Amino acid sequence: MDLETDSEDPFTRSEITRILANVNSIRDFSRSIAEELVGTNGKWSDRNQDITGIEYDAQREYIIVKAANSPLHETAATVVEDWMAHVLAEELGNATGSSFEPVRTTSSFLGGDHIDSQKDPDAGLRQDDNLYPLVALEVAVSETTRKVF
Incomplete structure (x- = not known):
């Protein structure tokens, strides 16, 4: 391991x-x-x-x-998180009639092929009544892309 x-x-x-x-x-x-x-x-x-x-x-x-995150990692995550919170949330809300909210560092156990795996995304967007994010963001500034995907 x-x-x-x-x-x-x-x-x-x-x-x-x-x-x-x-x-x-x-x-x-x-x-x-x-x-x-x-x-x-x-x-x-x-x-x-x-x-x-x-x-x-x-x-x-x-x-x-x-x-701890580097300033570059934090800036990249913040920029995309802001876009998700304002632009993507509004677009999804208009298309579905639901409300969406940004989430940050929500520890989640995964399912499917990744059963029992755990991930703390840098940011995410979830429907107001859901526990888990619909969209999760992982910034690859601090991790190799092999580990991000």
């Missing part, structure tokens, strides 16, 4: 190692393990202000510990 982290903090490494101690293959990884990783994020944030989240992709066998 691949583990990516932008932080070399020993506490972060030891916590991840402890949580993943019995994970020898993708079949050993479960939603509860992903939730434990997410739950420990607060502890890591106290020691490392640059850690902003955790993602798990079951299909690709990736656990990604996200670090």
